[in-house]
Amino acid sequence: MSFKDSVRIGLDRNLEGMRQVLDGLTPEELLWQAIPTTNHITWILWHMARGEDIFVGRALDLGSSWIDGDWASSLRFGEDDDDTGAGWTIEQVAAMPEVSIDLLRDYHSAGGERTLAEFEKLTDPDMDRVYHPMPRWDVTGAQLFSIIVTERSAHMGQIAFSRGMQRGLEGQDQRAREWMREMRRP
Numbered sequence: 420m421s422f423k424d425s426v427r428i429g430l431d432r433n434l435e436g437m438r439q440v441l442d443g444l445t446p447e448e449l450l451w452q453a454i455p456t457t458n459h460i461t462w463i464l465w466h467m468a469r470g471e472d473i474f475v476g477r478a479l480d481l482g483s484s485w486i487d488g489d490w491a492s493s494l495r496f497g498e499d500d501d502d503t504g505a506g507w508t509i510e511q512v513a514a515m516p517e518v519s520i521d522l523l524r525d526y527h528s529a530g531g532e533r534t535l536a537e538f539e540k541l542t543d544p545d546m547d548r549v550y551h552p553m554p555r556w557d558v559t560g561a562q563l564f565s566i567i568v569t570e571r572s573a574h575m576g577q578i579a580f581s582r583g584m585q586r587g588l589e590g591q592d593q594r595a596r597e598w599m600r601e602m603r604r605p
Contacts, residue, residue, distance in 0.1 A: 422546060422561060426538065429568035433575060434531045436600065437464075440579045443526060444463055448585050449520055455509065460578050461520065462512050465497075466504040466573040468527040471567055473503060475534050478552035478563055484533060490526045495516045533569075 441464070449461045458466070458595050469485060485491050486500045496516045504512075548559040558566065 421543075423538075423541075423543070426564045426568060427535070428563075429543065429572075430535050430538065430555055431600070433568060433571040434528065434535075436575050437527065437531075437578070438524075439597075440575060440582055441520070441593060444520075444582065446517075446520070448582070451581065452513070453581065453584050455513075456575070457509075457581075458512050459515075460581050461518060462504060462507075462515050463574050463577050463581075464523055464527055465515075465518070466587060467570060468523070468530050469497070469503040469533070470505070473501070474563070475530075475537065475567065477560070478550035479537050480531070481517075481537065487524075488526075490529075490530065494522055494526070500604075516570065519579045534564075534567060535574045540589065 425596050441460075444460065450459045452459050472483055475481065485497070485501050491497050541560055548560050549557050550560060550563055552563065553559055568582065
């Protein structure tokens with residue numbers, strides 16, 4: 420198995436895992452904060468999708484789907500193309516406007532699919548090439564996509580933890596069986 424095969428599997432599994440972890444959550448659960456100084460699920464999902472959009476878009480000279488794809492307008496907030504939520508105060512997180520979770524999931528999925536499509540175009544030599552996703556930040560193609568997989572996994576874990584804090588272990592046995600079935604698929 421090549422590096423690209425491993426990353427491709429990680430990117431695919433991350434998107435499917437996020438769909439599962441968000442499945443069935445209520446609007447109240449999406450905005451729930453375990454304590455007043457934690458991020459809620461809606462903010463985490465937006466933040467990770469925006470971060471990936473900016474990171475991949477700038478590194479590969481694709482532009483921003485947040486602005487170019489009209490997601491900011493559709494979701495009715497965040498006209499600043501540089502804003503990923505990093506550095507937001509907890510007051511800003513709590514004051515995040517109510518957004519359509521379906522639209523936000525669509526933005527996240529569209530970004531993930533764009534990332535995978537662009538990844539598929541890259542060659543092995545592109546994995547050694549240096550990209551510039553952020554000012555004063557240089558990464559190889561391999562590092563770029565490894566960071567995406569790692570960040571997605573970390574944020575999905577935060578969302579799963581928040582879900583678990585609210586719902587306990589409901590449905591976990593079934594989810595684990597489904598996940599194991601998926602892992603056995605070639």
